Structure formats: C-alpha cells, structure tokens
Amino acid sequence: MAGKTKNRRTGGSGSVFQDSKGRWHFRKDMGTDPATGRRRPPIEATGMVKSEARARFQAKIAEWERDGRLPTKDGPKTADYFERWMEEHRTAANPTTWRNESSWMRTMNAIIGNIRLNRLTADDINGMCRRLRRTRKSKTVNTYLAVLGAVLRTAKRDGLIADDPMENVGRMPEDRYERPILDVADPAKVIEAALAEPDPAVAVFDSPDEREKWALMFELAFTTGMRPGERYGLMPYQLELHHGIPVINVCQQAKPIPAGATIPDWMEAEHLDGAIWLTKPKTAKGVRTVPIPQGLWDRLWAHIVKWGVPSHGLVFTNLYGHPIRRDNEEKRWRRALKMAGLPYVDIYSARHWLATELAAAGASDEERTAIMGHTDIHTTSVYTHWRERRLAKTLDAALPDLRDGQ
Incomplete structure (x- = not known):
C-alpha cells in the first residue's frame, strides 16, 4: 500500500517499519542512561x-x-568495556592525561583484557599487579589501579557487574623516594650562575639578554612556585597591583597537546604555536594570585618594556620568538647548576624548595596551599621537606636541658 507506513515489532529486535518513501527502519529503544537519567538514543x-x-x-x-x-x-570482555570507557572519558580529561591513561589501559588489557568483565576478580587484579611489578615501580602500578578503579565503579553503576572487585584489592606498598632539593642559599647561586658569562670554548650562542631571561625564569620558579607551563605562558596582563602589592595572577599555562587530540571545551584552549596551546591551570585551585618581591616585579617589567611585549604576548620566548619548551629550559637549568657547582635536581624541585621554605617560615596550611595552588594540604605536605638543620633548631628550642648542662 503505497504512501502508508507499515509497523510491526519482532521479538528482541524492537520496531521494524517501512516509511512512506519505501525505506526500511529497524529500531530498538535503549531506555534510560543510569549515569544521567536521560533517555538514550535508540x-x-x-x-x-x-x-x-x-x-x-x-x-x-x-x-x-x-x-x-x-x-x-555473558557481558562484555574487560578489554572491550575499557575501550568504551576511554572513549566516553575522552572529553573529561585533558589530552595528555587521556593519552597516558589509554597507554596504561592497553598494558592492563594485555593481562586481563580477555576476561569477561562480570567474571573479573580481585585475584585476577592482584595477579596482574604482581606481573606489572616485575618491570614497574609500585607507585606506577598504583597509578594503573587508580584508573582501573574508576572504570569498575562506572561498570557497577551501569549494572554490568554486581560487585566491584577493586574493593578487595589494596594499594601496593610504595618505595620511599625523597626528592632532592637545593639548600636554602642555593637558588641565589643558580641565578648568579645563569647570569654569568659562559666559557667561550663550550658555549653556544649566548648574550647578556638571553642570560637575563633565564635568570628571571629561575627566579620566578623559586620565588612563586609557578609550574613550568605557568611560567612559559606568562603574559604582561597577569602582572597586577593589589592594594599596591605586586602580584602575578596565575590563570593560564602553555602546554603541548598532541596533534589530532580531542581538546575538551572546558580547557578553554587557545592555540599559540605549533603543538603549544594556552589553557587553564592544572586544577581549579591552580588559579591563584601570588605576591612577588618588588625587585622581581621591576625586573619583569624592565624585560617586558625592553622587548616590547604586548599585554597578551608571551613574556618569555625562545631565540626565534616561539614559546619556551621544557627541553629549552632543561639545558639552561643544567648549565646553571653545573656552573654553580651544585648537584643536579630537576627544575620542578623549585616548587618543592618554596613549599619547604614556606613551612619553615611558619606559614599556615591555608597560606601554603594558596601560594602553591594545591587542592589540599596533603599535596603541599608531599612538597615539603624538613631539613635536619631546621628540625634540630626546633628541638633545641623545645627541649629543656635534661642533664643540667653536663
């Protein structure tokens, strides 16, 4: 009967009909999404x-x-569900995090991926951990488990598993690692070395302006605790005066994003150059204002004026006017440490140095987290390293003489 639509339902298939143009439709209703409460498209x-x-x-x-x-x-295989979860998770994570988690997921899939999701047990996961531990640190394995836990919580919410096997899996004991940081007076030595004229026999192209630029970068790292990307993305408009106090409004970072990656809207990413994008800081707490000494404020503005940096231009660029990259800074950092006669520590230890000095100065938990841009004091505490000299002074002031001076 031309012009009419034929409708009927077939067992387990949903509705089947032919529209007025003769096109056949097979459709199955998918009900409500347990995560959002909204009806899912058929x-x-x-x-x-x-x-x-x-x-x-x-x-x-x-x-x-x-x-x-x-x-x-039977339910899906673990690997198939993991793959689906990663795709759905793509817009919730920044591209670098998503790429790393995808790599970790592939590693786990090689061990437990063929097990049906609803048959995955704590023993399976513990066995996977033992295998991974042969070639990886405990901390790395625990990072894998954190992602796996998020996946399985979603699977339980979706009704694909009755019980979460991760509830019976404990974190692996982690090897204690004490990050080395510089001593109290060492940052001044690093900055002095960055300004020093290098040995002409070994130096590549250099100039006083180039050395001043890197001295400013290192001074910023020690004085503000800004993350590398936050320093690389610094622009003049972020230098503000609050009630006459010079501050840096840390509200953005420059970071590389892999080509072809999906960039979530919430990152508010703006393309700068090549693979470098301007995005919001790592966390919401990362958006902060950090007071800086007047001397550093003056040196930053002198640099900005000298090079004619516009309000929304990068304060620091490489010799070709492109954004600073981590490898650019690493070379200068290593050279400054060597010239200062100091042992190697990575540039990120400058944040640890500041967190340590803030604690030693008696800053409150709220002050420390506000300056560091951390979500909680636990994270800031990880960045804090109590030096024996400081502890000895504290004990000396706290303890009475137990032997009457003998």
Whole structure:
C-alpha cells in the first residue's frame, strides 16, 4: 500500500517499519542512561532493501553488546568495556592525561583484557599487579589501579557487574623516594650562575639578554612556585597591583597537546604555536594570585618594556620568538647548576624548595596551599621537606636541658 507506513515489532529486535518513501527502519529503544537519567538514543538502521537494513541493525546490536552498552548474559570482555570507557572519558580529561591513561589501559588489557568483565576478580587484579611489578615501580602500578578503579565503579553503576572487585584489592606498598632539593642559599647561586658569562670554548650562542631571561625564569620558579607551563605562558596582563602589592595572577599555562587530540571545551584552549596551546591551570585551585618581591616585579617589567611585549604576548620566548619548551629550559637549568657547582635536581624541585621554605617560615596550611595552588594540604605536605638543620633548631628550642648542662 503505497504512501502508508507499515509497523510491526519482532521479538528482541524492537520496531521494524517501512516509511512512506519505501525505506526500511529497524529500531530498538535503549531506555534510560543510569549515569544521567536521560533517555538514550535508540539503535537504528535504515535501508531501501529490508535485508540490508536488518544486517546493518544486527551489526550495530553486536557492537553494543560487545562493549557492554547492551547487556547480555555473558557481558562484555574487560578489554572491550575499557575501550568504551576511554572513549566516553575522552572529553573529561585533558589530552595528555587521556593519552597516558589509554597507554596504561592497553598494558592492563594485555593481562586481563580477555576476561569477561562480570567474571573479573580481585585475584585476577592482584595477579596482574604482581606481573606489572616485575618491570614497574609500585607507585606506577598504583597509578594503573587508580584508573582501573574508576572504570569498575562506572561498570557497577551501569549494572554490568554486581560487585566491584577493586574493593578487595589494596594499594601496593610504595618505595620511599625523597626528592632532592637545593639548600636554602642555593637558588641565589643558580641565578648568579645563569647570569654569568659562559666559557667561550663550550658555549653556544649566548648574550647578556638571553642570560637575563633565564635568570628571571629561575627566579620566578623559586620565588612563586609557578609550574613550568605557568611560567612559559606568562603574559604582561597577569602582572597586577593589589592594594599596591605586586602580584602575578596565575590563570593560564602553555602546554603541548598532541596533534589530532580531542581538546575538551572546558580547557578553554587557545592555540599559540605549533603543538603549544594556552589553557587553564592544572586544577581549579591552580588559579591563584601570588605576591612577588618588588625587585622581581621591576625586573619583569624592565624585560617586558625592553622587548616590547604586548599585554597578551608571551613574556618569555625562545631565540626565534616561539614559546619556551621544557627541553629549552632543561639545558639552561643544567648549565646553571653545573656552573654553580651544585648537584643536579630537576627544575620542578623549585616548587618543592618554596613549599619547604614556606613551612619553615611558619606559614599556615591555608597560606601554603594558596601560594602553591594545591587542592589540599596533603599535596603541599608531599612538597615539603624538613631539613635536619631546621628540625634540630626546633628541638633545641623545645627541649629543656635534661642533664643540667653536663
């Protein structure tokens, strides 16, 4: 009957109908998404030939069953569900985090990926951890477990597993690692070395202006605790006066993002140059104002004026006017340490140095987290290293003489 729509339902297939133009439709209602409470779009396939439409529909059904979007008796394989979770998680994480988590997931899939998700046990996960521990540090394995835990919590919420096996998996004991940091007076030596004229026999192209630039970068690192990307993305408009106090409004960072990566809207990313993008800081607490000494303020503005840096231009660039990269800074950093006669520590230890000095000066927990841009004091405490000399002074002031001066 031309011009009319034929409707009927077939067992387990949903609705099947032919529209007024003769096109066949196979559709299955998918109900409500447990995560959002909203109705999910139906599975649908169309075609002018009924058999072709049915084949497309069945292929879509098979794909949804494979990764767990459509429940089945056996459930999806762990690897298939992990793959689906990563795709759904893509817009919730920054591209670098997502790339790292994808790599960790592939590593875990090589061990537990063929196990059906609803049959995955704590023993399976503990066995995976033992295998991973042969070639990886405990801290790395615990990072893998954190991602796996997030995946399995989602699977439980989606009704794909009744119990979360991670509830019976403990974190692996981590090897104690004490990050080396410079001593109290060492940062001044680093800055002095950065300004010093290098040995002409070994130096590459150099100039007083170039040395001043890197001395300022290192001074910023020690004085403000700004993360590398926050320093690389610094612009003149971020230098503000609050009630006459010079501060830096830390509200952005320059960071590399892999080519072709999906950049979530919430990152508010703005392309700068090549693979470098301007984004918000790492966390919401990372947006902060950090007071700086007047001398540093004056030196920064002298640099800005000398080079004619516009309000929304980068304060620091390489010799070709492009954004600073981590490897550029690493070379200068190593050279300054060597010229100062200091042992190697990575540039990130400057943040640890500041956190340590803030604690030694008696700063409150709120003050320390505000300056460092941390979400909680626990993280700041990880950055704080109590030197024996400081502890000895504290004990000396706290303890009475127990032997009457003998």
